[in-house]
Amino acid sequence: MSDGMFMCSELYVAAWVGRTEEVVKLLTGSSHPRGIHPGACCTTGEVTAERSTLLHIAAGEGHCNLITELCLRDSTLLSSANSSLDTPLHSAARSGHADAVEALVRLAASSVEDDRLREIVGGRNSDGDTALHLAARHGHGEAVEVLVKLAPELASDVNGAGVSPLYRAASISRSDNIGPMLKNALHAAVLQEMVSLLLGWRPALATDVDRNQSSPLHFAASEGDCSIIQEILTRAPHSAYMQDSDGLSALHAAALMGNKSAVKLLLKFCPGTADIRDKHGRSFLHAASLRGHSSVVSHVTKNRMLEHILNKQDSEGNTALHLAVQAGEHNVVSKLLSSGKVQVHIMNNEGQTPSDLIENSTAFFSMVRSVVNLYAYGAQFRPQRQHHIKEWAGQDIVKWRVATSKNFAIVSTLVATVAFSAAFNVPGSYGSDGKANLNGNGMYKAFLALDTAAMTTAVVATILLLVYGTASRPHRIGMMLGFFTAIAAATPTSDKKSTLIPLYMLIYNGIWIMIMVLSGLAMPGSFRVVLQVVFGQRQHRLKRRVNRQYPFVVIYAFNMLLFIVINNLALAAVDATGNLKVFR
Structure with missing residues (x-):
């Protein structure tokens, strides 16, 4: 100045x-x-x-x-x-x-x-940036468009970092636009939602590739932005067939990220892309199964045009079911099996069926769910001499978990016991009529509510800990019923509704939440499937094999059935007790 x-x-x-x-x-x-x-x-x-x-x-x-x-x-x-x-x-x-x-x-x-x-x-x-670089970097599309219209020669300039405005999602005027990894302007635009502007300047950008042979459509599919995907496919539908250096198509990219809407759109424009294989011979279904994207898998199982890829094998002979089992993705396993279109006996190049791959699992619940689901659909193991069968390598982990859960359960049981006894050693003691002397006192009611909460949560914690390793503990529910009944007996009739209704609701809701949580998280399959595993006799040889290699599975499934049945009965008992004692 x-x-x-x-x-x-x-x-x-x-x-x-x-x-x-x-x-x-x-x-x-x-x-x-x-x-x-x-x-x-x-x-x-x-x-x-x-x-x-x-x-x-x-x-x-x-x-x-x-x-x-x-x-x-x-x-x-x-x-x-x-x-x-x-x-x-x-x-x-x-x-x-x-x-x-x-x-x-x-x-x-x-x-x-x-x-x-x-x-x-x-x-x-x-920094070596022109105004066009800055507008592109901050995603200001209107400013970019104005600059390109008024000074198109700026579009190919690079800044101090060797990045062109086009890579910064600005616009296009020449074909020699460069950036890191040789990405052109449209690659960046895909991420900054400026693809319409770029394709308007130069439609040929839709087929440009970077050093990894990724096209702009690969980036759009990975992001899952359907409006951008549609814009690219409208101008260059053949770009859907382009593969990167790993052989992945845009459909693979969408499947790997679980972008179901993007998968559907790509298949709608170019249904033939479903047959594209990567360098490992895997289709987009293999990719989705390996990553556990059950929504994409579900779409494939419901589409008749895609049935032919359900049992396709990759270069190692693995089907989508093989990869889902190997990855421990039990939701995908369930989706594939429930379709009724997947062959469960196909062997890969190592002679392994999907059931054989469970032995590599290191997670107990993943192993249980896979065994239960495959057993329910009659999936066989590879032919093998019985004395060569070894117990699942994760048995020691399960035993450690059982021991640990028991130790924690001891602590929660002590808390429940203390809370139970505290209710009958109440402040102010009891009168000659057996009723608490402080009945009707606000602080006494607060004591009962807090003590009930402590007892209920401790019992629920005990059951949650024990149910994973051993049989459920119905006598814990009986403890809660006994606690509630004793409190009701020591409460005068005039105070029953104001005192007992909140306590009843706390116990009842505590049990209900516990059953719902365990039913949703711990059940290894549907109720029908678990019943089939526990009581089914039609596949005797298969069940014997399961018991030999995975002895915890049937026991666990039986414990879960016992847990749900008994605790639902207990829930009904709590309801009946509450109605009898509170609302009489």
Whole structure:
């Protein structure tokens, strides 16, 4: 700047707010500032601490009237640079004010020579960024479009990091646009939702690939943005058949991320892509199964046009069911089996059926669910001499869990016992009639509520801990019923409803929540499937094999059935007891 004088506060505020008339008064001396230089006129050469001018401020805030006024007064402001070498055009582009960008470029075109115009529009800051780089980096599509229309030659410039504005999702004018990993502009645009603008400038970008041979459609499918996928497919439907260096198509990318809507859209436009295999011979169904995306798998099982890939084998002979079992994705296993279209006896190149791959599982519940589901659908193991069969390698882990859960259960049982006994050693003791002396007292009612909560949660915790390793404990529910009945007996008739209803609801809801949680999380399959595993005799040889290799499975399934039946009966008993004691 010519004088480098720091900007007075009145001028700064007026410019920032966009009060053109006030700025003009301050510059002409009609209004005298009380700032740094009292009694004198303000000038267009004043700067902020970062050496930004009035035009920087006006451009950054998008005040077009003020921009026009300042440029008419001093056209040198157009090329002024602050301490970061940002020009006013940089400020407008960074903030995304497209109208301010257009105003600055048009004012520069009308007031300076061509060489200087190119210098202003293509000026670089300390990072080597042009205004177009900044607009693209911050995702300001309108500002990008204005700059490209007014100065298309900027589109191929690279900044200090070797990145073009096109890679920053700006626009397109030439085909030699580069960025990290050789990604073109459309790759970045996919992530910044500016694909329509880019394809409008150069449709051929839809088939450009980066160093990994990924196309823009790969990025769009991975993101799962259907509007972008549709835009690309409308202009370049054949891009759906492009494969990256790993042989993955856009359909694979969508399946790997579990983007069901993207999968459906890609198949709608290009159903033939379902047959594309990656370098391991895997289809998109293999990819979805391996990652556990049951929604994608479910869509495949319901689509008749896709039935032919359900039993396809990869280069190692694995079907989607093999990979789902291997990954421990029991939800996918269940979806595949329930379709009734998957062959459960197919062997891979190692001679292993899906059932054989369960032995590699290290998670107990994953193992149980896989065994139960495969058993229910008659899945066989590979032919093997019986003395070669070894127990599942995770048996020691299960035994450790059982021992640990028992230790924790002892603690919760002690808490429940203390809470139970506390209710019958109440403050104030009992009267000759057997009723608590403090009945009706607010603090006594609070004691009963807190003691009931402690006892209920301790019993529930005990059952939750024990049910995973051993048989369920119905006598714990009996303990809760006994507790409630004893409290009811010691409560006067006049106080029963106000005292016992909250306690009854606490116990009842505690049991209900416990049963619902365990039914949803711990059941290894549907009720029908578990019944078939426990009591079914039609597959005697298969059940004998399961018992030999996975002895915990049938026991666990039986315990879960026992748990649900007994505790549902207990829940009904609590309900009956509550009605008898509280509402009588």
